[in-house]
Every structure is written in C-alpha cells, then in structure tokens.
Amino acid sequence: MKIIMYHYIREKVKKIPNFRYLHIENFKKQLDFFEKEFGFVNLEEFLFLKENPLFCNKLKNKILLTFDDGLKDHYNYVFNELTKRKLFGIFFVPTRIFKQKKALDVHRIHYLLGKMGGGILLNTAYNIIKPSMLKRSSLKLFKNYYQELDDDKSTKDFKLLFNYFIKPEYKEKILDQVITNFWNDDEIFDNLYLSKNELKTMSDNGMLIASHSFTHLSFKTLNIYNQKYELKSSINFLNSFIKPPIQIFSYPYGESTSYAKRWLKKYNFDFAFSSIPSKDINYKDLINNPFALHRYDCNEFIYGKANYG
Structure with a gap:
C-alpha cells in the first residue's frame, strides 16, 4: 500500500509568485495516473486493516490518499473531485485553527x-x-x-x-x-482553513477527519508533556463534533517520536502517519509499528511537482 501526502491544492494565485502548491489540474492528472497504474484503497478496505492487518497483502500497490493541515483547498477543490470519482481521503486537521483567528x-x-x-x-x-x-x-x-x-x-x-x-x-x-x-x-x-461545518459535511460524505496536533509544531522540538497536550487537546476537540470509525494521527512535519507513540497508545489511536523516509506499507508495518506509518509526498510521482504563484 502506498500512502500519498498532499498539502496545498488550488488554482494559481498571482499575488504570491513564489508560493508552492499543486495545481488542481495536475492533481486530477495524478489521480488518473494512480487509477491506471495502481488503483485506490476504499474506505471499507482501510477500516478493515484495523482488525486484520494481514489484509494489507491484498492491497499491494493500491493508493491511500491523505491531506494535511485542514486547508480550505481541501473543501473547495479536493472534496468535490474525490466525491465525483467515488474515492475517499483522510484529512488531518491542526485544531488551533478553530481556537484562534490567526494562521498557524x-x-x-x-x-x-x-x-x-x-x-x-x-x-x-x-x-x-x-x-x-x-x-x-x-x-x-x-x-x-x-x-x-x-x-x-x-x-x-x-x-x-x-x-x-x-x-x-x-x-x-x-x-x-x-x-x-x-x-x-x-x-x-482569511479563507485559508476549513470550517467545522465543512469538516462535518466531508465526514458525512465518506471522508475521514483526523488529528494533526493542536499547533502543528514539530514533536521533535517538544517535551513529553507538550506532546501529550498536542494530541489530547486535538482529538478531544475533533471528537466533540465528529465521531470517526477509526482514530488516526499525522505527525507535523512527518516526524514521529517515542513519547508521542506512548500517548497515541494511551489515547486509543489506531494508526499514526509519518513521512520520513517514504516507503510502501505492508502488514508487518501495521503490526510492528502502527504509530509510524510512512507516506510518500505527492511530488515523488508524475504530475505531483509544485507549481509556483
């Protein structure tokens, strides 16, 4: 199974000429490529991995789509495209965006x-x-x-x-x-982040909404107690209005820590995703290290390179 990570997906924004993002048209082309070459993991298959990690052998090279940072892009562009194609994605949200009207x-x-x-x-x-x-x-x-x-x-x-x-x-x-x-x-x-109503709509239509910490700080720079706070406060907030069938976490900057793994287990998380280094996931990863599952950046595949401005 290949887990793919995305961030900004949008159309061109002229006022920020050096801004890096994936253009929506290239996102569509990449989805076409993945469909032709690998196929996609569906929601039922992913949920089944929680109870039966060996099922991962059946998925082989199939693609699992994930989207970080709780960006409005994911509602304006991604959600509609996935819905049209009858695909699902996992959307990781840093929850401070709902507590303070200031960008992370x-x-x-x-x-x-x-x-x-x-x-x-x-x-x-x-x-x-x-x-x-x-x-x-x-x-x-x-x-x-x-x-x-x-x-x-x-x-x-x-x-x-x-x-x-x-x-x-x-x-x-x-x-x-x-x-x-x-x-x-x-x-x-303004207009950078998803709203609670948009997240609820996405959840009600087959998308998984999951934790990406509270403040999006690198866990490698935080002590054990701050890591606990980041996890607990984030998941408590999300669970107050969304009840996901599976509890997942994505490390900010893709960097796992031993302290975080301890808290993830304590608070009954099922999986956690990192990104360093990128590699395919097999059933041994799900069994032996479910709190540090590696992901590929979308730019490692055709059509995934960043656009500017």
Whole structure:
C-alpha cells in the first residue's frame, strides 16, 4: 500500500509568485495516473486493516490518499473531485485553527516566502533574534534538513530557523514581528482553513477527519508533556463534533517520536502517519509499528511537482 501526502491544492494565485502548491489540474492528472497504474484503497478496505492487518497483502500497490493541515483547498477543490470519482481521503486537521483567528506559523512562513522569498526575510529575522532564543542542540541536529527540497538556500534557511532552531516559546512572537514588515495576519488567515461545518459535511460524505496536533509544531522540538497536550487537546476537540470509525494521527512535519507513540497508545489511536523516509506499507508495518506509518509526498510521482504563484 502506498500512502500519498498532499498539502496545498488550488488554482494559481498571482499575488504570491513564489508560493508552492499543486495545481488542481495536475492533481486530477495524478489521480488518473494512480487509477491506471495502481488503483485506490476504499474506505471499507482501510477500516478493515484495523482488525486484520494481514489484509494489507491484498492491497499491494493500491493508493491511500491523505491531506494535511485542514486547508480550505481541501473543501473547495479536493472534496468535490474525490466525491465525483467515488474515492475517499483522510484529512488531518491542526485544531488551533478553530481556537484562534490567526494562521498557524507553518502557513505564515509559507505565505511570507511565497510573497517575499527567503533573503529579505532572513535578514529581518536575524535583526530580531537574540542568541538566547536559539536551541543550540537543534543547530547541529537539524542542519541538513530540507536538503532534498529544490528551494534556494535562503528559503531553506528561513524554514530551518523557524521550524527547528528557534525555541518554541519565542517562535510565534518573532514571526509576528516579521509579518508586520511584509503582510497582514488577517489577510493570510482569511479563507485559508476549513470550517467545522465543512469538516462535518466531508465526514458525512465518506471522508475521514483526523488529528494533526493542536499547533502543528514539530514533536521533535517538544517535551513529553507538550506532546501529550498536542494530541489530547486535538482529538478531544475533533471528537466533540465528529465521531470517526477509526482514530488516526499525522505527525507535523512527518516526524514521529517515542513519547508521542506512548500517548497515541494511551489515547486509543489506531494508526499514526509519518513521512520520513517514504516507503510502501505492508502488514508487518501495521503490526510492528502502527504509530509510524510512512507516506510518500505527492511530488515523488508524475504530475505531483509544485507549481509556483
């Protein structure tokens, strides 16, 4: 079984020329390709894996579609396309988007880079950051991250700085200051995320809605208690208005941790998806490591490469 991961899927947005996304027409072409070459896992087959992991042998190369970040794109474009094709997908939602009318840091970073590029943003951030705000251990641990991306060096460095190097307690405040120089938080937030009603509609029509943590911070940067909070608060909120037949989690940035696996088991999750490294899933993965199931990025397959602007 091949689990495919998607994020932004939309039409062209001229005002952010460096913004990376998958155009809806290429998404449709990729679905056509997957249908011809592999076929898709249907909802009943996926749910059966919970009780019988050996059934994974029957699925072989079939495709399971997953979508991260709770984006409005997934209602405006993806949901209709999947419904038309009688396919289902799993949609992972970071639940802070319902608690605060402000885009998550990960998406603020994407929009800033889409508008300005990395160079000027890096210089602005360096003028704000003090050495005490950086995690020295992370500078070595994560320095080679994003090497596989085709971004320019300044863009990679800006992502590394905010996703891994800055201590979590300073990250949002520093980004607030960068944002004020180049954009408006309200403008970024507006029409970016799914609503509760849209999630309910998708769930009622055969889509699975699942947890993608609360704040979308890398679990590798959080202590054991913060990881517990991220999981518990997220799933409690989703379960307050959606009752999924299976409980699934997707790690922000695709990075699993041993602490998270402990909490996932305690709170009766069935599966959790990571993305590093990408590989096919077989029944042994479902039995031995159900809380770190690997996914492919859509850009690893034909028609999945990012568009710009």
